[in-house]
Amino acid sequence: MAVKLTSLRDMPDDEVDEIRAILTKYHISYYETPAGNWGISAPTIWLHENDDLDIAKKRLEDYQQERGERMHTEYEALREQGKQLTFIDQIREHPLRVIALLAFAIAVAYFSVVPFIEIGHVER
Structure with a gap:
């Protein structure tokens, strides 16, 4: 049964390439799942055999x-x-x-806080 080795999310391409090379060098059978069209799925390296997990983790x-x-x-x-x-x-x-970016951050902070400030100024 397949077992997850590592997630590739936010991993630089050169690091992913080096991990692939290591797995290939030590004859560890693996496959990858992509992030999908919109990057929603988790890109991951999976091992075909559970027995390879300890060796692969040590190498990694x-x-x-x-x-x-x-x-x-x-x-x-x-x-x-x-x-x-x-x-x-x-x-x-x-x-x-x-x-x-600073102007955007200030605008977000302003529009997030103003409604709460105005609640305190409501006339009764």
């Missing part, structure tokens, strides 16, 4: 540990070179986007 755990260390090293290298974008850098690159 080792891979995730190695990937985490690799991503951290890359981040630190970019930060030291001054190439890692900060929040301020992103604001400088896209000022109109930031202004539009």
